[in-house]
Amino acid sequence: xxxxxxxxxxxxxxxxxxxxxxxxxxxxxxxxxxxYATLKTSEEFQREWNYYSxxxxxxxxxxxxxxxxxxxxxxxxxxxxxxxxxxxxxxINNALGQALLAKRMNKKRIIAETGAGQHGVATATACxxxxxxxxxxxxxxxxxxxxxxxxxxxxxxxxxxxxxSGSKTLKDATSEAIRDWVTxxxxxxxxxxxxxxxHPYPTIVxxxxxxxxxxxxxxxxxxxxxxxxxxxxxxxxxSNAIGIxxxxxxxxxxxxxxxxxxxxxxxxxQHSATLSAGSFGVLHGSASFVLxxxxxxxxxxxxxxxGLDYPGVGPEHAYLKESGRAEYAxxxxxxxxxxxxxxxxxxxxxxxxxxxxxxxxxxxxxVQMPKNALVLINLSGRGDKxxxxxxxxxxxxxxxxxEESA
Amino acid sequence: MNRAIENRFAECRQKGEGALVxxxxxxxxxxxxxxxxxxxxxxAGADLIEVGIPFSDPLADGPTIQAATQRALERGTTLPAVxxxxxxxxxxxxxxxxxxxxxxxxxxxxxxRFAHDARQAGFSGCLMTDLPPDEADEWLQAAQAEDxxxxxxxxxxxxxxxxxxxxxxxxxFVYCVSRTGVTGARHETPPxxxxxxxxxxxxxxxxxxxxxxxxxxxxxxxxxxxxxxxxVGSQLVALLHEYKDQGNGLKKAHDYxxxxxxxxxxxxxxxxxx
Numbered sequence: 001x002x003x004x005x006x007x008x009x010x011x012x013x014x015x016x017x018x019x020x021x022x023x024x025x026x027x028x029x030x031x032x033x034x035x036y037a038t039l040k041t042s043e044e045f046q047r048e049w050n051y052y053s054x055x056x057x058x059x060x061x062x063x064x065x066x067x068x069x070x071x072x073x074x075x076x077x078x079x080x081x082x083x084x085x086x087x088x089x090x091x092i093n094n095a096l097g098q099a100l101l102a103k104r105m106n107k108k109r110i111i112a113e114t115g116a117g118q119h120g121v122a123t124a125t126a127c128x129x130x131x132x133x134x135x136x137x138x139x140x141x142x143x144x145x146x147x148x149x150x151x152x153x154x155x156x157x158x159x160x161x162x163x164x165s166g167s168k169t170l171k172d173a174t175s176e177a178i179r180d181w182v183t184x185x186x187x188x189x190x191x192x193x194x195x196x197x198x199h200p201y202p203t204i205v206x207x208x209x210x211x212x213x214x215x216x217x218x219x220x221x222x223x224x225x226x227x228x229x230x231x232x233x234x235x236x237x238x239s240n241a242i243g244i245x246x247x248x249x250x251x252x253x254x255x256x257x258x259x260x261x262x263x264x265x266x267x268x269x270q271h272s273a274t275l276s277a278g279s280f281g282v283l284h285g286s287a288s289f290v291l292x293x294x295x296x297x298x299x300x301x302x303x304x305x306x307g308l309d310y311p312g313v314g315p316e317h318a319y320l321k322e323s324g325r326a327e328y329a330x331x332x333x334x335x336x337x338x339x340x341x342x343x344x345x346x347x348x349x350x351x352x353x354x355x356x357x358x359x360x361x362x363x364x365x366x367v368q369m370p371k372n373a374l375v376l377i378n379l380s381g382r383g384d385k386x387x388x389x390x391x392x393x394x395x396x397x398x399x400x401x402x403e404e405s406a
Numbered sequence: 407m408n409r410a411i412e413n414r415f416a417e418c419r420q421k422g423e424g425a426l427v428x429x430x431x432x433x434x435x436x437x438x439x440x441x442x443x444x445x446x447x448x449x450a451g452a453d454l455i456e457v458g459i460p461f462s463d464p465l466a467d468g469p470t471i472q473a474a475t476q477r478a479l480e481r482g483t484t485l486p487a488v489x490x491x492x493x494x495x496x497x498x499x500x501x502x503x504x505x506x507x508x509x510x511x512x513x514x515x516x517x518x519r520f521a522h523d524a525r526q527a528g529f530s531g532c533l534m535t536d537l538p539p540d541e542a543d544e545w546l547q548a549a550q551a552e553d554x555x556x557x558x559x560x561x562x563x564x565x566x567x568x569x570x571x572x573x574x575x576x577x578x579f580v581y582c583v584s585r586t587g588v589t590g591a592r593h594e595t596p597p598x599x600x601x602x603x604x605x606x607x608x609x610x611x612x613x614x615x616x617x618x619x620x621x622x623x624x625x626x627x628x629x630x631x632x633x634x635x636x637x638v639g640s641q642l643v644a645l646l647h648e649y650k651d652q653g654n655g656l657k658k659a660h661d662y663x664x665x666x667x668x669x670x671x672x673x674x675x676x677x678x679x680x
Contacts, residue, residue, distance in 0.1 A: 010540075020509055020536045022466045024561035024586050026568060165472060171463065178465050183587040185563060282510045282536070283463065295484045296514030297462040 004249040006319060011199020011286075014322060016315035019198040021178070021285045028185045033200045035105050040207065045104070052096055056129065057086045059093075059211065063219035063376075068346045073366040075373050078228070079349070080216045080244065082380045087122045089352065089381030090212060090240045095122035095191055097208035099130050102189035109133045109188040113177040115142055115170030115236070116307030116354065117149025118381055119193030124158035126191075134158040137177045141168035142306045145389050167300045170236075170310045174284050194237025195314035198285030202314050209243025216376055217247050228376040230255045230369065232362060234354045235275065235328065236308035238317045240380035245326060255327070258317060259361040261303035262330035270302035273330035274313040275321050283312040289321070304333035304393075305353035307381075335360035340383065340390060352381035353390070408553045410502040410530040411578035414453050415613035415634050424630025424670035425453040427615050428663060429506060429639030431474040432457050432491075433483025435650040440488075441495040442656060443646070448501050450660040451667030453635070455499075456533065457492060459485055459507035466535040468590030470640040474647065485511050485520075493527035502530040504557065504578070509537045517545055521552040531555035531578040539568075539575040546575060559583055560606060562598035573610040580606055582633065584618045591621035591641045595628050603633045623669035630670045638666055 006013040019029060039045040053059040061084050066077040082090040095112075102110060110132045114120030120136040127134035136153055140162050143150050153160050166172040174196075181190040195205040213231075220228055231248055233241035235258035248254045263271030271277065274289050281290035283298055291299040291311040303309040320326035331339075336353060339360035344350045351359065358377055369375070383390075418425040428447050432440060440457075447455055460478035464471060485507075492503065505524050512520045512534065524532060532554050537545060539558050549556045555578035560569060563586060572580055582603055584596030599616045606614055616629045617637025629636040645662055649655040 018541055019538065020541060021538070022535055022561070022583075023538055023559045023568070024563050024583060026538055026540075027561075027563045027565055030565075165476075166462070175463050175465055179468075179588050182466065185586050280513075282513060284465070285536075290510070292510065292514065294514070295486075296511035297479065298510070 013319035016318040060215045083382035089118040091119040091122035094208040095126045098191040099126035107189035113173040117146040124153045124156035137173040139169040194239040210246045212243040213247035229373040233378040238314040244378040258328040260330040261308035262332040263302040272301040272303040275328040276330045288315040288318040307354040331360040350383035425635030427637040428452040429456040432488040433478030434474040450663035456506040461508040468588040489527045496528040504531040517548040521548040525552040533557040579613040592619040627669040
């Protein structure tokens with residue numbers, strides 16, 4: 001078997017990827033490709049990135065054996081604690097890596113898009129650290145449901161620019177960030193938060209996030225002396241999932257499962273399960289799976305989790321799905337919410353709503369897994385940012401219940 | 407080979423004029439109004455018309471065209487409906503038409519089917535803002551098979567190698583983007599356009615038009631002093647929307663295009679080497 005070596009030199013993972021952007025950006029993407037190729041192999045750059053990863057972000061993150069969940073489900077469950085990273089999610093890996101890259105490229109201004117606000121906070125943090133100007137595009141709907149993160153970005157000195165077009169969520173924030181980049185491309189670096197966008201972004205983001213899988217693989221081997229049977233991660237754009245999947249791709253015995261946001265159900269119009277229910281298309285600069293109508297218009301999406309509320313997905317996931325190397329499933333808002341409470345009470349870990357989707361899947365799929373199967377789960381972010389939103393939902397329900405039963 | 411677009415530019419040049427390329431968003435103010443709008447633009451002096459297909463995520467467009475696009479989609483405008491409507495007014499429109507779109511609706515429709523149906527509807531060329539020439543292999547085959555001219559854009563950031571690529575792969579005309587940025591009316595004259603046109607000129611025999619941010623007769627005149635044509639879009643789209651309820655949108659559009667076309671006249675034909 002030949003080792004996995006996607007993408008090709010033009011940024012294609014099979015038929016997915018590429019560069020579908022206005023001409024203005026192509027030279028900047030060429031410049032970025034070249035700069036990244038040089039820095040990727042530069043020992044000095046790797047040393048700097050490792051230094052900050054260890055002393056600033058808190059790497060390596062622990063691999064935690066979830067004894068209570070394991071006993072309840074009859075499995076051996078390990079949780080990769082990316083929620084313990086500085087700023088509360090895996091997003092810092094990529095934000096810091098790209099900010100260091102931007103600094104080397106002499107770009108003084110950074111822009112980013114954010115959904116849940118985790119990538120925005122991570123980018124604002126890296127910019128505060130490295131003294132770069134930072135502006136973050138965020139949908140108005142997301143600003144409402146993730147107000148804590150908006151405030152954190154303000155504290156960190158970033159400007160948050162509200163986006164009121166379309167569904168006022170991540171898709172529209174991404175479009176607006178790309179428009180900004182088209183306009184200010186000469187002095188600005190765009191730190192994309194997920195493994196989406198035009199080449200070389202999906203590769204850069206994957207590489208910076210692969211530290212998750214590299215660590216977890218080593219930790220698993222040292223604790224259990226074998227590879228996991230399953231690796232599970234949530235998929236919106238797919239950066240935490242590709243980060244933990246990538247180092248396991250050549251390990252054929254390891255089943256890779258991505259869990260998408262099923263919203264009110266993939267049979268409805270209100271979900272964000274791009275790989276489960278989408279089709280081939282081009283959005284935000286790359287060919288991948290997208291949620292679209294028969295005329296190729298991008299659909300509005302829904303998820304309880306702002307970080308998964310996106311009609312596209314990274315091209316590498318589309319490739320892994322089509323090649324059969326990874327499988328993808330969806331769980332609903334309800335199931336995710338229940339799993340949010342379940343994990344919190346079972347293990348004393350409040351997960352981000354994004355990650356709650358993975359635990360919801362685990363809860364359902366456990367019966368089909370062999371007894372004592374070794375399961376590795378990427379807990380990519382903590383739930384502090386979601387506590388207000390969840391409290392609101394639970395309060396609304398508590399108030400609605402007596403009326404319903406009356 | 408279809409040379410309708412190149413010929414129109416050549417006719418303008420012979421008359422000592424720059425070509426006025428006019429963009430509209432199909433379906434805004436309405437698809438029913440499209441035939442009369444096309445005819446009005448033609449009679450006001452438009453040399454070529456770009457018919458924009460609304461797309462849900464128009465990355466290269468500023469607020470004006472984004473809003474027009476949104477309105478058109480809310481009214482249920484679809485690619486097949488636009489093609490059908492344009493096909494129905496072929497006997498009335500004699501100037502070349504260009505279909506202007508993002509790539510996703512086209513790939514969804516099917517490249518070959520799209521090229522065929524667009525050509526049948528009367529379009530001479532096609533421009534896709536998010537399909538750079540390096541990603542266009544399959545599209546070029548489809549367009550060539552149907553004799554539809556593929557038009558590509560160049561930007562102030564484009565390198566010499568990219569100019570060569572567009573010169574090699576494009577037909578119709580070369581669309582030079584006046585500045586880094588998205589579409590939308592601006593007051594100042596485009597700072598980067600002239601230098602770009604001067605870099606492109608020695609590499610192609612195709613006519614060169616400049617667009618993005620051109621809204622006033624003064625800007626059009628300036629652009630046509632060094633390029634073969636000027637593209638106007640957002641300002642017209644804004645006018646059509648502003649006056650749609652008062653019933654004088656077509657009149658306003660006519661007067662505006664007339665003033666823009668006037669500004670392209672009286673150029674020195676010898677100043678440019680085509």
